[in-house]
Amino acid sequence: SYELTQPPSVSVSPGQTAKITCSGDALARQHGYWYQQKPGQAPVLVIYKESDRPSGIPERFSGSRSGTTVTLIISGVQAEDEADYYCQSVDSDATIVFGGGTKVTVL
C-alpha cells in the first residue's frame, strides 16, 4: 500500500488563510478527500473529490489538486476551525488510506 504525507502542524491567525497539503503518488489518478476532527468527536467530511464541498460545510473550505498533491484551503480562518485535518484516498487494490493528520492551530 502507499502513503499520504501531511505536515504535522499548521498555525494561522484568525482571518488568514490556512493551506494543508497532502502528497502521495496515487493522488495523480485517485481522488483526494478531507476530514475535520475536533477533540472527542468523530471526523466530518469537509471536501470530497479534491474540491467538492458537502452540504452544510462553510464556503471558506475549499480544495485543489496539482499532480500528486491535494491541498485543503481554509479562507478567513475562524477559531472554530482549530482541529485535526486528515486527507484520504484509495489504493489501486481498493485499500483506503489516510494521511497522518495535520493539527491546525488558530493563534
Added chain:
Amino acid sequence: QVQLQESGPGLVKPSQTLSLTCTVSGDSVSSYSYYWNWIRQPAGKGLEWVGRIYTSGTTNSNPSLKSRVSLSLDTARNQLSLQLTSVTAADTAIYFCAASAVNLGQYFFLHWGQGTLLTVSS
C-alpha cells in the same frame, strides 16, 4: 440521513477475539446505496481504515489486518459487525463505523458513528 451507533464490550483480553456492532438507522444495511466501513483510531494517533462490506456480501479489508478481520451484516437487526481475532495492545483504539455512498463514489465516508473505545488489556 443515515445514523450509526457503535457498541462493544469496552475491554478485551489479549489473544481473544473482539466483536463490535454498529446499528444503522435511516437506511437499511441491505440497501444498495452504501458500503459499510470500520475505521479505528488509537488514542492521540491518526485514522486507520479496517475494512468494509456491501449488501452483496463483498468485503475488503486493510492488508495489514486482513487475516484477522471478519465483517458481516445482520439484516434483521440492521447492523454491521466486526470481529478481530488474536488481539494485542496495538488494537486498543476508538472504533468508528462509517457509511460510503455508492452514488457519490464509494471510497470516502459521508456518515460516521460517534465511535466506541476498545481496550485490550489483561
